[in-house]
Amino acid sequence: MDSKQFKEAAASAIDEIVNYYETIEDRRVVSNVEPGYLKKLLPDGPPQEGESWADIQKDIETKIMPGLTHWQSPNFMAFFPASSSFPGMLGELYSAAFTAPAFNWICSPAVTELETVVLDWLAKLLNLPECYLSTAHGGGVIQGSASEAIVTVIVAARDKYLRETTSHLSGLELEDAIAHKRSKMVALGSEMAHSSTQKAAQIAGVRYRSVPVTKEDGFALNGKYLEDTIKECKAQGLEPFFLTTTIGTTSTCAVDDFPSIATTLAKYAPPNIPGEIWVHVDAAYAGAALVCPEFQHLTAEFEHFHSFDMNMHKWLLTNFDASCLYVRKRKDLIDALSIMPSYLRNEFSESGLVTDYRDWQIPLGRRFRSLKIWFVLRTYGVKGLQAHIRKHIKYGEAFAGLLKTRPDIFEIMTGPNFALTVFKIVTKEGGKVEQEKHTKEVYELVNKRGEIYITSSVVGGDYAMRVVSANPMAEERFLHKAFDILVATAEEIRDGKIK
Ligand code: PLP
Known part of the structure; x- marks a missing residue:
């Protein structure tokens, strides 16, 4: 690849990346491919003759995307976030360019x-x-x-x-x-x-x-x-x-x-x-x-x-x-x-x-990892970073507030702490075992359907779900969506609509 080809390829890659971010919320957040899916899609070895960037780039959407869990999606509320930002990406780009x-x-x-x-x-x-x-x-x-x-x-x-x-x-x-x-x-x-x-x-x-x-x-x-x-x-x-x-x-x-x-x-x-x-x-x-x-x-x-x-x-x-x-x-x-x-x-x-x-x-x-930190600190400034954290903490409070409107379904176990709310499903009948079974079923079904992605934990011996509202693309509407999905799924399971 010469510098002219690099310029064209990079412009095309950036277009694709920007489009990915602009449409990411519409993708299924958690991958549902079968183990070994990629081996079946790729040849047994590298090509004898080099390929064009256009041919390579095509495979991103068709072969790689299906196997990605979209950590940058605002529907990703699992684990803790893995941040990404455009200034951060530019830092990575320069770091790669200087490779030292x-x-x-x-x-x-x-x-x-x-x-x-x-x-x-x-x-x-x-x-x-x-x-x-x-x-x-x-x-x-x-x-x-x-x-x-x-x-x-x-x-x-x-x-x-x-x-x-x-x-x-x-x-x-x-x-x-x-x-x-x-x-x-x-x-x-x-x-x-x-x-x-x-x-x-x-x-x-x-x-x-x-x-x-x-x-x-x-x-x-x-x-x-x-x-x-x-x-x-x-x-x-x-x-x-x-x-x-x-x-x-x-x-x-x-x-x-x-x-x-x-x-x-x-x-x-x-x-x-x-x-x-x-x-x-x-x-x-x-x-x-x-x-x-x-x-x-x-x-x-x-x-x-x-x-x-x-x-x-x-x-x-x-x-x-x-x-x-x-x-x-x-x-x-x-x-x-x-x-x-x-x-x-x-x-x-x-x-x-x-x-x-x-x-x-x-x-x-x-x-050269300090470059991306430098770019981020300068692009957002102290005030921008503070606003970023406070916004997510506010979303966590909003999500916990929603859970509290349905004490017949949810019990908050901890938080919201630093934009993380930990909760479980409550059931009218049955004790801890029944609640744990119901919580697990809701958690597994929500993730299987892939509209949002959350993680579970065991807290003080109780099975729990975790929702983190600190994704870089988080907005309050996505937490409302998560709440609606959790309510609907819990009700489906409670009413025996899932076999
Ligand atoms: N410490 C805490 C409190 C964490 O939550 C995690 C991961 O989420 C880690 C350490 C490990 O982080 P890393 O993946 O950077 O090793």
């Missing part, structure tokens, strides 16, 4: 420096304490996902814990102590923490224990239960070294009780003393709301914690992937992840005056 796996500063100074600048902008926007800024001892780095961010910090926490608690030893004694401690180290997360912490513990080769949460506490982690778990671990000879806390848990968008967590940790693993527990704040989705001053009180304790992560690609209009990880002390990351083979040596790295983001992440190469 800038692992060291010298490999493209702009890639590194823009990342540092926009992540500092973002830290201020989210009201993170000053210690998380690059101008202090911290800093931010873009990772691929919240899960990857947790793997990265758990490794840093593990090495810091081992280093600090064995610093008085050397030689064989040190090796034995490290081997012993490694077998006893345990990462903690609440029952409602995302599974990525357990996975990160598995990858880092440490144990995992979950801390109970209760309905009375709104399914949020609190200091009391944390204290019990720490005591239990210690009584078993285990060494807690890491804790994931959450702003916006996946099931119900609960916010952990940071003040009581900080108080417990001050008692059992005092900060800044060898053996402290590294606290990571997983704000993958709901952390976006921190752009609004009305949520910024939530960051008050973060100066006592160690790392924070928020996905711009979930709720802040930035295309996947843009997980923004911050650490209070960048040295902790660098100590764990830096390695300097001769082929990576250069005068700038050795001067100590530049950031080499390869030391802040697991891979070596990296994409």
